[in-house]
Amino acid sequence: MHTTQPLTLRHNFSWTFLGNVVYAGCQWVMLVVLAKLGTPEMVGQFTLGLTVTAPIMLLCNMQLRAIQATDTQGQYQFADYFSLRLVTTAIALGVIIGVILLGGYRGDAAWVILAIGIAKAIESISDIFHGFLQQQERMNHIAISMIGKGILSIAALSIAVYLTQNIVWGVMGLVAAWTIVLLWYDRPNFHRMQGILERNPLDRPSSLNFRWRTKTLLRLSWASLPLGFVMMLISLNTNLPRYFIEHYLGQRELGIFAAMTYFQVVGTTVISALGQSASPRLAKESASEGQQGFRRLLLKLIGIASGLGLLGALIAAVAGHRVLSLLYSPEFAEHSDLLVRLMVAAALWYITSILGYAATAKRKIRKQPIVLLTTILISALSCYWLVPTAGLLGAANSMLITSAVAMVGYFWLLIF
Helix, strand or coil: CCCCCCCCHHHHHHHHHHHHHHHHHHHHHHHHHHHHHCCHHHHHHHHHHHHHHHHHHHHHHCCHHHHHHCCCCCCCCHHHHHHHHHHHHHHHHHHHHHHHHHCCCCHHHHHHHHHHHHHHHHHHHHHHHHHHHHHCCCHHHHHHHHHHHHHHHHHHHHHHHHHHCCHHHHHHHHHHHHHHHHHHHHHHHHHHHHHHHCCCHHHCCCCCCCCCCHHHHHHHHHHHHHHHHHHHHHHHHHHHHHHHHHHHCCHHHHHHHHHHHHHHHHHHHHHHHHHHHHHHHHHHHHHCCCCHHHHHHHHHHHHHHHHHHHHHHHHHHHHHHHHHHHHCCHHHHCCHHHHHHHHHHHHHHHHHHHHHHHHHHCCCCCCHHHHHHHHHHHHHHHHHHHHHHHHHHHHHHHHHHHHHHHHHHHHHHHHC
């Protein structure tokens, strides 16, 4: 029986963590499938598609789900979020097509970029349904959607690549899988939940009809665009060390560095689940008089993030060499000191991420790009200075500096 009763923070975190872990694992399995059934060129084309489309989609999505999930005053209706997402998704697809044409991409690479763009567009529509469910603090439905999408993605990609030996058909399999999840789970589940909340169909703002209210959409765009810009900057900030490593040190060193940074994903998944689950509660506590509940919850979240980061750094320091030998090879284990520095940088970034969720909940949105731009500038300068002279350790030191600067910046944002 369907109910709209919010889950507890613990249950929401558990479901979000499960969904994020399973989906992240499925993404890794997809890369393994491409490597096993296909060729390195296929893996490269798939990565190229993700690299080209990610910044565009992140900017155009404008973190609308975060605004939607923390809209505790009902400032906008679902139809406003849904209509704006349709507009920005169409713009994103147009930009992606323009990049393909102007960037000179040809053959399979062009089709892969376009197909991944279409898949991301479908995902962005599901994301708006997820924003509504997150607002109701029902992260279980979102987690089930993510798990289903991950499993179907592996099946579709594997079958398509195995039968055709063509990455384009493999990515089209992803498009089909994500469409199935959107049409047969996300949309019907949204209707069931909204139907319980609003018994009168005439009053229900969930008809999914496109509704153009110029002033409302412009106001919502103005409120959310800075977050989209922030997400684009975060993506750029994450990849800056990789650009410098590939340019100065080569692809072998880039592969070692990427393998090391994968260990950060474990903590990032936990923090993402924690932040998403706590965002509605943070927003409600922020709106309360005195905000004592907000401060208590924020300190608790920072404590969890700090403990997780310290645990990761401790494991890397004590057992890093053995873990790298077991999971990768002795060649990777030679860089165990690199892993320690990366995990310390990750610990600082986990705290920064929690502060970012808190800043969004308090509607400290328009100044977030300033913090990120400063962080990117520091990252670029430190990489330019440290990578050519200190190699991979220089890149890790750059990440340490960047994470510390970002953490201080978000603390400043919350205080002032």
